[in-house]
Amino acid sequence: MPQDWRAGLAGLDLSRDSYVTVLTGAGVSAESGVPTFRGEDGLWKTYRPEDLATPQAFAADPALVWEWYDWRRGIIAGREPNPAHYAITDLENIFERFLLITQNVDGLHRRAGTRNLVELHGYIFGVRCVAEGTTMENLEVPLASIPPHCDCGALLRPDIVWFGEALPEGAILKAMEASRASDLMLVVGTSGVVYPAASLPVLAKEAGAFVLEINPDPTPITPLADVTVRGKAGDVLPEVVVAIRSFTS
Ligand code: OAD
Numbered sequence: 001m002p003q004d005w006r007a008g009l010a011g012l013d014l015s016r017d018s019y020v021t022v023l024t025g026a027g028v029s030a031e032s033g034v035p036t037f038r039g040e041d042g043l044w045k046t047y048r049p050e051d052l053a054t055p056q057a058f059a060a061d062p063a064l065v066w067e068w069y070d071w072r073r074g075i076i077a078g079r080e081p082n083p084a085h086y087a088i089t090d091l092e093n094i095f096e097r098f099l100l101i102t103q104n105v106d107g108l109h110r111r112a113g114t115r116n117l118v119e120l121h122g123y124i125f126g127v128r129c130v131a132e133g134t135t136m137e138n139l140e141v142p143l144a145s146i147p148p149h150c151d152c153g154a155l156l157r158p159d160i161v162w163f164g165e166a167l168p169e170g171a172i173l174k175a176m177e178a179s180r181a182s183d184l185m186l187v188v189g190t191s192g193v194v195y196p197a198a199s200l201p202v203l204a205k206e207a208g209a210f211v212l213e214i215n216p217d218p219t220p221i222t223p224l225a226d227v228t229v230r231g232k233a234g235d236v237l238p239e240v241v242v243a244i245r246s247f248t249s
Helices: 005-010 055-060 062-077 083-094 169-181 197-206 233-246
Strands: 019-024 097-102 117-119 122-129 135-137 156-160 184-188 210-214 227-229
Touching: 005 210, 005 227, 005 233, 019 083, 019 169, 019 197, 055 062, 062 122, 062 156, 083 097, 083 184, 083 233, 097 169, 117 169, 169 197, 184 197, 184 233, 197 210, 210 233
Parallel strands: 019 097, 019 184, 097 117, 184 210, 210 227
Antiparallel strands: 122 135, 122 156
16 A cells, blocks of 8 residues: 555546545644544543533533533634635535535534535534424524524524434435545544444445545544545645645546
C-alpha cells in the first residue's frame, strides 16, 4: 500500500465520473470552535451522555435536556465554517457523483455550501414534535421558552439522534449505498467509535474504495485506511482537495 498520500491519490485514475464520499465527525468543526465529544475538552468529559442525550433523559427532565441543547446551539450559532468545510464543498464541485456523510449536527457543512449531504445524527437547529413527528427549523438563540412546545401543545424535542435510538432509515441506507459505490472515501475528524457511522469506511474499503483518513491522532479506522494524513482538517484538507483536483481527468 502506498504510504505517501499524494502518490496514493495519483495512482487512483480519478475522473469527474468517479464516486467520491466524505465521512466527517466533530474534528472537522474543531477549528471553528465547536467542541468535540471525546477530546481533552470534549463534551463527554464534562457531561454524561445518559443524562442529556437519551430518550430517557428527555422523558425525565425535558427542561434540563433543552438547557444543554440551548447552550450548544448558542455556541454553534456564533461559529463559522472553517477551511475544511469549504474544501469539502470544493471537492463536491469537482465530481458528478458525491455524497458527504456527516455525524455532526452543527449545520456548518450546509452553511459552507455543500449540497449533497446526509446528516446521520440530525441537526441541532431542527425541532420535532413528540406527538405529531413533524420537524421544522428553529434558529432562535437562546430559545424564548424552555422546553419549547409545538402549536399542538405537545413538547418539541431536538431533531437529533440520541443514544439508544435508530438512525433515520433513509439517511443510513443512502450513506451505506454511497459508501459501497465509492471510488474514494475521505474520513475526516472522527474517532470512529460510534456505529453505524464507523462501519461506513469498512463498507467502502470492502467494495474496493481508496480510503484516505485525515486526523491528528490514530483511530480504529487508521489500520484499514490506505493512507492517513496526520494533521488538522482545516490545514490539511484544502491541500488534499487541490491534489485530488490535479489528479482528476
Ligand atoms: P469525537 O469527539 O469522538 O472525535 C473527534 C475526532 O476528531 C478525534 O478522532 C480527534 O482526534 C479528531 N480531531 C480533533 N481535532 C481535529 C482537527 N482539527 N482536524 C481533524 N480531526 C480532529 O467525535 P465524533 O467521531 O464525531 O453522536 O463522534 C461521533 C459521535 O459521538 C457524535 O456524532 C456524537 C457523539 O456521541 C451523537 O451525539 C449521536
